[in-house]
Amino acid sequence: MTVPAVLAIDQGTTGTTCLVIDADGRVLGRGYSEFKQYFPRPGWVEHDANEIWEVTLRVARDAVADASGAKVCSIGIANQRETVVLWDRETIEPVHRAIVWQDRRTAPMCRSLKEAGHEEEVARRTGLVLDPYFSGTKISWLLESDPEIRRKAEEGLLAAGTVDSWLIAKLTSGGSHLTDPTNASRTLLFNLHDSSWDHWALDLLGVPAGLLPEVRASSGEFGMSVADHLGIEVPIQGVAGDQQAALFGQGCWTAGFAKNTYGTGAFLLLHTGDTPVRSKHGLLTTAACDASGGLAYALEGSVFIAGAAIQWLRDELGVITTAGESEQIAMGLQDNGGVYLVPGFVGLGAPHWEPDARGTLFGLTRGTSSSHIVRAALEAMAYGTTEVLRGMEVDAKLDVEELRVDGGASLNEWLMQFQADVASVPVRRAPIVETTALGAAGLAGLKAGVWSTAEDFVQAQGEASHFEPGHHAADRQDAMAGWDRAVRATLAWARDRG
Numbered sequence: 457m458t459v460p461a462v463l464a465i466d467q468g469t470t471g472t473t474c475l476v477i478d479a480d481g482r483v484l485g486r487g488y489s490e491f492k493q494y495f496p497r498p499g500w501v502e503h504d505a506n507e508i509w510e511v512t513l514r515v516a517r518d519a520v521a522d523a524s525g526a527k528v529c530s531i532g533i534a535n536q537r538e539t540v541v542l543w544d545r546e547t548i549e550p551v552h553r554a555i556v557w558q559d560r561r562t563a564p565m566c567r568s569l570k571e572a573g574h575e576e577e578v579a580r581r582t583g584l585v586l587d588p589y590f591s592g593t594k595i596s597w598l599l600e601s602d603p604e605i606r607r608k609a610e611e612g613l614l615a616a617g618t619v620d621s622w623l624i625a626k627l628t629s630g631g632s633h634l635t636d637p638t639n640a641s642r643t644l645l646f647n648l649h650d651s652s653w654d655h656w657a658l659d660l661l662g663v664p665a666g667l668l669p670e671v672r673a674s675s676g677e678f679g680m681s682v683a684d685h686l687g688i689e690v691p692i693q694g695v696a697g698d699q700q701a702a703l704f705g706q707g708c709w710t711a712g713f714a715k716n717t718y719g720t721g722a723f724l725l726l727h728t729g730d731t732p733v734r735s736k737h738g739l740l741t742t743a744a745c746d747a748s749g750g751l752a753y754a755l756e757g758s759v760f761i762a763g764a765a766i767q768w769l770r771d772e773l774g775v776i777t778t779a780g781e782s783e784q785i786a787m788g789l790q791d792n793g794g795v796y797l798v799p800g801f802v803g804l805g806a807p808h809w810e811p812d813a814r815g816t817l818f819g820l821t822r823g824t825s826s827s828h829i830v831r832a833a834l835e836a837m838a839y840g841t842t843e844v845l846r847g848m849e850v851d852a853k854l855d856v857e858e859l860r861v862d863g864g865a866s867l868n869e870w871l872m873q874f875q876a877d878v879a880s881v882p883v884r885r886a887p888i889v890e891t892t893a894l895g896a897a898g899l900a901g902l903k904a905g906v907w908s909t910a911e912d913f914v915q916a917q918g919e920a921s922h923f924e925p926g927h928h929a930a931d932r933q934d935a936m937a938g939w940d941r942a943v944r945a946t947l948a949w950a951r952d953r954g
Contacts, residue, residue, distance in 0.1 A: 458525060461906070462901045464900070465623065467536060485522035487515030487519040500561050502554060530904035532898070532901070535639070539557050542598050561594075579734075582641070592643050595661070609664055612664075648742075648753070709727065711854070714856045716841050720762065720767075735851045739844065763779070
């Protein structure tokens with residue numbers, strides 16, 4: 457007897473996870489693989505788009521093979537957002553390495569656009585700020601990097617998109633050039649108010665409209681994966697940027713619900729309902745999903761480096777051998793020893809938006825040990841999250857009663873308790889921390905009829921874990937005051953170019 461199931465593809469910054477999930481929320485099959493990161497110059501980050509495709513296809517096949525007895529009836533895709541791929545429409549071959557969301561090469565372009573007075577109008581139309589983080593200036597850079605690329609783009613021979621569009625193109629063997637509002641809203645080129653590509657923004661950045669994909673609802677029809685890839689034809693019926701997919705997977709589809717994903721970066725979203733809310737605290741307004749997978753809105757704060765700081769401690773400094781060691785190290789200290797790590801390795805995101813910031817350690821003494829630095833890296837995730845959460849509550853005029861969390865670092869019990877203490881908000885950890893993949897599955901499964909309603913989808917997930925605030929208020933205020941001081945010093949260093 458075959459069980460109807462959804463293949464969820466979670467294409468992330470450092471690897472791809474694929475899960476096969478049935479109507480009862482069970483993970484029947486799983487596959488995962490990392491892929492190579494390229495750093496051609498300081499501040500530049502690139503991926504090989506073909507490698508992303510090859511890894512994704514391999515782990516998708518692994519997950520399907522692992523799910524014996526399941527009948528995959530739909531595919532959902534969640535993807536690293538803002539990362540740009542530019543490819544030849546006929547051959548479906550990339551014409552340049554993918555430029556990753558972390559990449560800072562367009563900082564001078566963003567600075568020039570700000571100095572020319574364009575940021576206010578950009579924010580009004582797109583909900584975003586002028587920062588190298590977003591896709592639009594990356595596309596502009598690619599078009600200007602080679603006259604032949606510009607010529608082909610103008611003649612309609614090339615296609616550009618975020619990684620969801622790239623995977624859809626490959627899965628459909630070039631049959632579809634599509635995206636959804638959550639990904640489109642991260643490009644600097646999408647008008648949040650009329651839900652279409654913005655011609656003023658396209659002209660500002662010199663991007664031909666014909667390069668870009670058609671935008672469809674996140675739970676909808678995105679074409680058919682041809683049988684050559686998975687052995688059967690399967691419709692692609694759910695697409696969302698990774699953070700909006702996680703928001704949906706956490707059951708946050710009405711105003712006032714918030715989630716934070718602790719991955720490579722930390723991404724906090726607060727659902728604001730069917731109306732976009734303009735931030736006064738350096739936050740972004742972005743597209744999200746309602747309970748049917750239709751268009752809704754959220755406020756977002758992006759902390760660019762979260763779990764990546766732990767990877768740095770492991771891979772570059774060698775002070776830990778596994779990420780899991782960080783929990784026991786933090787638990788073994790009474791406090792942080794006055795040490796703060798501001799992980800601005802690729803600049804600072806919300807609410808500061810300083811692309812020239814760099815990672816900075818404060819408070820070092822002769823008594824500082826590697827353990828203090830490890831704990832400071834964990835604490836930084838909680839401080840950055842709390843900083844963003846404070847601004848969100850003011851902007852949206854809402855009190856967040858519970859922070860829903862997911863991502864790999866959410867398995868760190870010490871960190872989750874510290875987060876609840878510092879933010880003074882209860883923390884709820886999802887029963888399946890891979891809620892990015894789960895959200896993609898939910899969006900596809902709703903369209904395919906695997907789940908009748910979004911409520912049925914969430915109920916199938918099981919019981920969550922909870923962390924209640926218990927830290928003394930004065931200690932909490934002192935801890936955040938130290939963080940605020942460290943951030944001010946980091947910003948001062950970045951902005952002192954004299």
